[in-house]
Amino acid sequence: MADDDMTTSPPLNSELYKQIVAVTGPSGVLTGTDASSRSCDPLCITPTLAGMIVRPADIEQLARVISLCARFNQPMVVQGGRTGVAGGAYSEPDDVVISLERMNKIEDICVASQTAVVQAGVTIEALQNAVQAQGLFYPIDLGSKGTATLGGTIATNAGGNRVIRWGMTRQNILGIEAVLADGTLVSSLGRLLKNNTGYDLKHLFIGSEGTFGVVSRAVVKLVPLPSTHYVAFVSVASFDKVVALLARARRLPILSAFEVMWSDFYSLVAPDALSKGPVAPGQPYYILIEGLGYNETADQMIFNEFLEEALASELMVDAVVAASEKQCQDFWRVREGTEAIVREMSPFIAFDVSVEIPCVEAYLSAVREALCTPYPEARFVTFGHLGDNNIHLGITVGPHTHDVAHHIEQLVYAALPRFGGAITAEHGIGQFKKAFMKEQKSSGEKEVMRRMRAAMDPARLINREVMF
Numbered sequence: 001m002a003d004d005d006m007t008t009s010p011p012l013n014s015e016l017y018k019q020i021v022a023v024t025g026p027s028g029v030l031t032g033t034d035a036s037s038r039s040c041d042p043l044c045i046t047p048t049l050a051g052m053i054v055r056p057a058d059i060e061q062l063a064r065v066i067s068l069c070a071r072f073n074q075p076m077v078v079q080g081g082r083t084g085v086a087g088g089a090y091s092e093p094d095d096v097v098i099s100l101e102r103m104n105k106i107e108d109i110c111v112a113s114q115t116a117v118v119q120a121g122v123t124i125e126a127l128q129n130a131v132q133a134q135g136l137f138y139p140i141d142l143g144s145k146g147t148a149t150l151g152g153t154i155a156t157n158a159g160g161n162r163v164i165r166w167g168m169t170r171q172n173i174l175g176i177e178a179v180l181a182d183g184t185l186v187s188s189l190g191r192l193l194k195n196n197t198g199y200d201l202k203h204l205f206i207g208s209e210g211t212f213g214v215v216s217r218a219v220v221k222l223v224p225l226p227s228t229h230y231v232a233f234v235s236v237a238s239f240d241k242v243v244a245l246l247a248r249a250r251r252l253p254i255l256s257a258f259e260v261m262w263s264d265f266y267s268l269v270a271p272d273a274l275s276k277g278p279v280a281p282g283q284p285y286y287i288l289i290e291g292l293g294y295n296e297t298a299d300q301m302i303f304n305e306f307l308e309e310a311l312a313s314e315l316m317v318d319a320v321v322a323a324s325e326k327q328c329q330d331f332w333r334v335r336e337g338t339e340a341i342v343r344e345m346s347p348f349i350a351f352d353v354s355v356e357i358p359c360v361e362a363y364l365s366a367v368r369e370a371l372c373t374p375y376p377e378a379r380f381v382t383f384g385h386l387g388d389n390n391i392h393l394g395i396t397v398g399p400h401t402h403d404v405a406h407h408i409e410q411l412v413y414a415a416l417p418r419f420g421g422a423i424t425a426e427h428g429i430g431q432f433k434k435a436f437m438k439e440q441k442s443s444g445e446k447e448v449m450r451r452m453r454a455a456m457d458p459a460r461l462i463n464r465e466v467m468f
C-alpha cells in the first residue's frame, strides 16, 4: 500500500486509527504489508507485526499520538533504525509502533559551544557528516551508523569503536527531550556541561531502552574534527602480550580504538573483506589500533614510536601501518566485516558480554569448554572492544542452534560471575536477555528499577516486553 492509500481496513481500534491519522495525515501511518515488510531485526528477517506504524513528523505530533494511545490504553513499541540486536524493537499484532524516522532534522549546530540539537530519527552517519562540515566530530561510531538513529543509540546507551577515548553515548549527550507514556513532554535540552540544578534527568532516559518514554530530541556534545588519522593492524602471540600492548597504547594521547580480533574471527573475515589480510595469518590475536589527533608531525612520531617500541619489546609479531586514508578504511573493513559471519555462521547467537580485562581469556576458555561437551560441533567467532571490557562472541552449533539457544545462553552467562562479567556491555537487554537479567541485579536494584518504571509508565504502555 502506498503511504497515502487509505483503502486498507483500519487495524486495531478503528477510532484510535482515525484519530491518529487526523494528527499525522495518512502518510504518517503504515499498515498491512507496508508495516509487516519492515524487519525489526538486522540479522534475520523478522516482520514488524504491529497493527500500524505511526510516523510523527514533529514533536507536537509525537506527543499527541502518544496521548491518544494512552487514552485508548494502547500498547506501543518504539522503533529507531531497527539495528538493535536485542529484540527491543520487536512488536506484537496488538501493538502500535511509533517510528521516529520522519523526525530526522539536525536543528542547530553551534560551533562556539561544540553542541548540536538533533531530532531522534537522525542517523549517526548523517549527524557525523553534518557536523564534520562545520569542523566538528561526533565520536560515537558503530558499524550500523548508516541506519542506527540518535534516539536508538541514546535508548541503548550505544558504545561502539571509540569508547576507549570518548566514552559511551551517555558521555556524549548534554540534554534530552522525551515524551512520557501519557503524552507529557519532558524538555531538558540544556547545552551546559555543568549544571547541578536538581536531578540530571537525561541520565534517566539514556540506556532505558524506551521503557521511560520516547526520546524526541537531544543536545549532543561535539569535539573538534581530528585532522590526523593513523591505523595499524598488528598480530600478537599471547593474551598476556595483548594486555601489555593495551596498557602501552593507553599512554598514547591520540588513541581512539583498540579492537581485538581472535584468530577464529580473522581467518573468517579477513579474506572476505580484503583479498589478502593486512598481516600474515597464524597468530592467535589481531588488533586494529587507531589514533586520531590534531598535530601531524607530533602524532605521526608518537604513533610510530609506540609501534617500534612494542615491536622491539616483542609484544607484537607483525605490524602494518595504513599508508593512506583508503588503507585505513580497508583495515576497518576487516574489523567490521560482519557479512562473512552472517553468511558462514548462520544460524548463530550473538553475545556482547563484559568481562574484566585480565580475565577475558580465562572466561572464553571456560565458555568453550562448557559448550564443547554438549555441542562438539560448536563454532565460535570472537572479537571486541577489549579496552572497554567488551567481548563480542558469535556461536553456532549447527542448523538447530536456535532450538537450543536458551541452553547456549545459559552456558555463556553462567561463567560470567566468576570473572566479574555482565551479560550485556552495549546492546542492552531488549526482549532476548530478559530471562537472564534478574540474576544480574541485586534485590535492591530490582526494586528501584520496578518502582521507577511504575512511576514513569504506570500502565506499562511503552515497550512493555522490554528489559523486565
Ligand SMILES: Cc1cc2nc3c(=O)[nH]c(=O)nc-3n(C[C@H](O)[C@H](O)[C@H](O)COP(=O)(O)OP(=O)(O)OC[C@H]3O[C@@H](n4cnc5c(N)ncnc54)[C@H](O)[C@@H]3O)c2cc1C
Residues within 6 Å of the ligand: 042, 043, 077, 078, 079, 080, 081, 082, 083, 084, 085, 087, 088, 089, 100, 120, 141, 142, 143, 144, 147, 148, 149, 150, 151, 152, 153, 154, 155, 156, 157, 158, 159, 160, 161, 209, 210, 211, 213, 214, 215, 216, 338, 426, 427, 430, 463, 466
Ligand atoms: C552491523 C551492526 C553493528 C553494530 N555495532 C554496534 C556497536 O558497535 N555498539 C553498539 O552499542 N551497538 C551496535 N549495534 C547495535 C545497534 O546498532 C545499536 O543498539 C543502536 O543503538 C540501535 O539504534 P536504532 O536506532 O537502530 O534503534 P532500534 O534498533 O530501532 O531500537 C533499539 C531499542 O531502542 C528503543 N528506541 C529506539 N528509538 C527510541 C527513541 N527515540 N526513544 C526511546 N526508545 C527508542 C527501541 O524501542 C529498542 O528497544 C550494531 C548493530 C549492527 C547491525
